[in-house]
Amino acid sequence: MFRAFLKVDAKCSACGEELHHHRADDLPAYLVVAIAGHILLSATLWVEVKYSPAYWVFAVIFLPLTLALIFGLIQPIKGLIVALQWHMGLDGFASARAQRRSA
Secondary structure (H helix, E strand, O other): OOOOOOOOOHHHHHHHHEEEOOOOHHHHHHHHHHHHHHHHHHHHHHHHHHHOHHHHHHHHHHHHHHHHHHHHHHHHHHHHHHHHHHHHHOOHHHHHHHHHHOO
């Protein structure tokens, strides 16, 4: 589905479905921030209450964890949003949905 890390390919390599007209916009980034924020905030508060480490320990632990979560979640979530748009027939995917229903 992707030709680069976050660039959606113009067509699906398996079935030829056109994907260039998707409109994922900022929703994937918003969802990643919401998910990663909940996980990281909970973990940070737990570590602070349980161990009360120095601030540099937080930086060493949570900065790499933050980057891993963000970069690990952004592509699958963007793919999910584009797939949901296709499945629901949103934006330019309405003709594909009509074809699927008539078949």
